[in-house]
Amino acid sequence: MDNEINTNEQVKGWEIMKKIIKVSFPMLITNASFAVLLFCDRMMLAHYELDAAGASMGAGVLSFTVQSFFAGVALYTTTLVAQYFGAKDKKMVSVSIWQSLYFVWLVGCTVPWISRHAGIYVLELADHAEKIQVMEKAYFSYMAFYMIIPLTNIVLSSFFNGRSMVWVSTISNVFGCAANVFLNYVFIFGKFGAPEMGITGAAVATIIAGLFTTFALVMFILFMPSTKEYHLFREWRFRKSSFLNLLRFGLPTGLMFGLDNAAFSAQIMFTGRISDDALNATTVTFSIQNLIFMPILSVAAGAAIIMAQYIGMDRKDLGKKAVYQGLWLGEVMVVVIAVVIILFTREIFNIFCGGRHTEEVYVMTRNLLYLTMLFNFLDVVNIGLNNALRSAGDTIFPMVCSVLLSWLFFVPALYVSTEVYHLDVYAVWCIMGVLFSISAIIYWARFRSGRWQKFQVMEKQ
Numbered sequence: 001m002d003n004e005i006n007t008n009e010q011v012k013g014w015e016i017m018k019k020i021i022k023v024s025f026p027m028l029i030t031n032a033s034f035a036v037l038l039f040c041d042r043m044m045l046a047h048y049e050l051d052a053a054g055a056s057m058g059a060g061v062l063s064f065t066v067q068s069f070f071a072g073v074a075l076y077t078t079t080l081v082a083q084y085f086g087a088k089d090k091k092m093v094s095v096s097i098w099q100s101l102y103f104v105w106l107v108g109c110t111v112p113w114i115s116r117h118a119g120i121y122v123l124e125l126a127d128h129a130e131k132i133q134v135m136e137k138a139y140f141s142y143m144a145f146y147m148i149i150p151l152t153n154i155v156l157s158s159f160f161n162g163r164s165m166v167w168v169s170t171i172s173n174v175f176g177c178a179a180n181v182f183l184n185y186v187f188i189f190g191k192f193g194a195p196e197m198g199i200t201g202a203a204v205a206t207i208i209a210g211l212f213t214t215f216a217l218v219m220f221i222l223f224m225p226s227t228k229e230y231h232l233f234r235e236w237r238f239r240k241s242s243f244l245n246l247l248r249f250g251l252p253t254g255l256m257f258g259l260d261n262a263a264f265s266a267q268i269m270f271t272g273r274i275s276d277d278a279l280n281a282t283t284v285t286f287s288i289q290n291l292i293f294m295p296i297l298s299v300a301a302g303a304a305i306i307m308a309q310y311i312g313m314d315r316k317d318l319g320k321k322a323v324y325q326g327l328w329l330g331e332v333m334v335v336v337i338a339v340v341i342i343l344f345t346r347e348i349f350n351i352f353c354g355g356r357h358t359e360e361v362y363v364m365t366r367n368l369l370y371l372t373m374l375f376n377f378l379d380v381v382n383i384g385l386n387n388a389l390r391s392a393g394d395t396i397f398p399m400v401c402s403v404l405l406s407w408l409f410f411v412p413a414l415y416v417s418t419e420v421y422h423l424d425v426y427a428v429w430c431i432m433g434v435l436f437s438i439s440a441i442i443y444w445a446r447f448r449s450g451r452w453q454k455f456q457v458m459e460k461q
Helices: 013-048 050-086 091-125 130-146 148-161 164-188 199-223 240-274 276-312 317-345 346-352 361-391 396-420 425-449
Strands: none
Touching: 013 050, 013 164, 013 199, 013 276, 013 317, 013 346, 050 091, 050 130, 050 148, 050 199, 050 240, 050 276, 050 361, 091 130, 091 148, 091 240, 130 199, 130 396, 148 164, 148 199, 148 276, 164 199, 199 425, 240 276, 240 425, 276 317, 276 361, 276 425, 317 346, 317 361, 346 361, 361 396, 361 425, 396 425
């Protein structure tokens, strides 16, 4: 049975915190599995060839950037499901799933053909070392056609996540990640009779493992008793009003995700032009940084789901309380994980690189990690309030704010610092810290204004 939410007039803060933890913890396991996957992926590539790890970072970020334009729309399915679940409208839960599936299948069958050629052109513009550039192109060529698999998995997971049954998508994704780690070992190094494929093997392993996750999610949908209550396969027809409603709220989110990740790609590209050591140190830093970022993302997403459920119940006051509880929980987790990373920086770095590094790369990585410790407190506010605003239907404001800050401040500042003044990698990361500071202030002011309470996400029946 679904996890019913409390409809009583009085709901205490600790009760809401329990709900957030109940939803966030499985998400944390899911995100941790992705963090471990990325860590193992980069580690195996670094053991195979250190430049391959840097190449996979640049090409992987570019691939994710293309995908994120459409992942934002797919992810908004969770908000729709959560609000309809709160309103006890099971029919619209199923309708929302199908409209999202139609969207991602249309995208997955058309966009990759364009993105592959455009992505290779962008990688050539980055003008990295020729050896790295060859590996980047090979990796990206495979990943461009991978898009339809994770987008489908996002929508299928939303059917469970929006109803607080996050453990289902957690099991499915952990299953896929475990398969990915094993297949990485097989295809990168050529084990068990498979050819030694290096960075190309990492891409092939990712594609196959994604299908493992899809299979698991489909099995849960087919055989879980609670699925029958939603008559999911009865509501398969295309519904124009629901499809347009998804695009209305999902497209701004997708545009924000895409342009944000494009700015992040620009950071990787500019960093690679500073030096190979700077690119390698940045790759290791971001891989370790995932150990902090994933818990922040999990708590923010969990709080946003609980908020959306309360909005569906017409209890926006409780939704607001859920957001603040999520922020407190996120800050506590940042402190705990940051202490662990600071105490064991050398050990974590050695696990990643396996001794195949210079002392200069380690020192650079250590200093960048210490910088991220400061930024992560701001990132809790950024991610938490950004998720909250979008969960309420206030999607245009975060999109405009994020795009303007990224492309009128962040990217131009990166260009000036690296191409004009030829500053080092620390300048790049300090610019990112300024970006986080400004956006945290803006999102806080927007949420406190209460304008998010005026938006209506659910269709009027």
